[in-house]
Amino acid sequence: MFDIRLLDVPFDPHAAADRLAAATPDAGGITSFVGKVRAGGDVKALELSHYEPLTLPGMRDLAETARLRFNLMGLVILHRTGRLEPGDPIVCVSAASRHRRDGIAAADFCMDHLKSAAWFWKRELRGGTWHWIEPRAVDHADLARWSEKNSPV
Amino acid sequence: MFDIRLLDVPFDPHAAADRLAAATPDAGGITSFVGKVRAGGDVKALELSHYEPLTLPGMRDLAETARLRFNLMGLVILHRTGRLEPGDPIVCVSAASRHRRDGIAAADFCMDHLKSAAWFWKRELRGGTWHWIEPRAVDHADLARWSEKNSPV
Amino acid sequence: MAVTIHFLGPLRDLAGMDRCDVEAPLDWAGLLDAVAAPVAEQLRNERVNVACAGRVLSDKTALHAQDGDEVALLPPVSGG
């Protein structure tokens, strides 16, 4: 099961992981990463924009690359667009694998690519003003790991 | 929130991740690994034994080591004992972190240690007979990564 | 028909619009002329990409948009 989606309304990451688990009964483990809008700070809302002709096709290519690179039985990638409130899930990556390290590495790999090589632009509402979020240098360094000779997997 | 437990009855890993998320509103992400008894194969049941004076204290030491090594806002480690049926969760590690890579690395780290450095013994019921499960060499190699100079984190 | 230019992320604010239509065909020089000066300046930054007809150009200065094509101006991303 490979389920790659853009969503413009709030979603339940557990339901996604459950569907994946149900579809992969012989998986030994499910690794999930859920990124969410931090709550309790001064960010009142987040807005994610994307570019229809590139964003979802790019996520599908990423899933296919992960499928070829890791030993996966299934992969879910869900990513929000639009306006999000504090506490809302932004992204969920769930990987089902026979052995745990494939799933953990695949979630790590997908998140690094979604952070700095997927077609999303994020801005946050702070102090009554929208601020575009610049990519962090560390995100680019994280991504570069996967093309190094000494890559994580 | 650090919640480290041995459980002798089935548990819901989502509920654990939800409690963690509720306790860490300013975390940017929750990484979870759920290991379960494979279904659909010839394993009819799994039995996990432990040694009371060592197992839970060892898990608490592991959580403390992870807390010191990674930048975590919370960590849940739940591990079953007793008899488990196909599909049942065996172990759940959930890590809340400000930045995703700390949580992913912490889940990876904790799972490697639970696999080959925690006081559990596992046997499975196959063809009407119980078989003790030997640790896999790859699990020891996975564990050794964390003490290498070139460790994952 | 024409070429539609899409301004993504912060370039939308810089352009003051989501998109605009310009006459076809459109090449790199035409694109720099068609957009406001601050957007043109951003376009010269190597971290800003250009897509045409659903494909990111490996060399944006080789842009050759035809009637009906969408041209997207893609600043550095920040997803996840």
Add this chain to the structure above:
Amino acid sequence: MAVTIHFLGPLRDLAGMDRCDVEAPLDWAGLLDAVAAPVAEQLRNERVNVACAGRVLSDKTALHAQDGDEVALLPPVSGG
């Protein structure tokens, strides 16, 4: 009071019991004598650990269990 020996994991099957009580004090030679031959053979394997009073011994041959102590025989683990 006595020393209780706990047999964990596959050693339980090999011993044919969960635990047994032996006279205190108990040292390494006494332990090897107290258990069945196949268990004693396993104990000599460096991958089999021994705990006394809730602590895993770094040198199991230095075992010195006193009255009331639990001694646990710990074969290689397989958790997660």
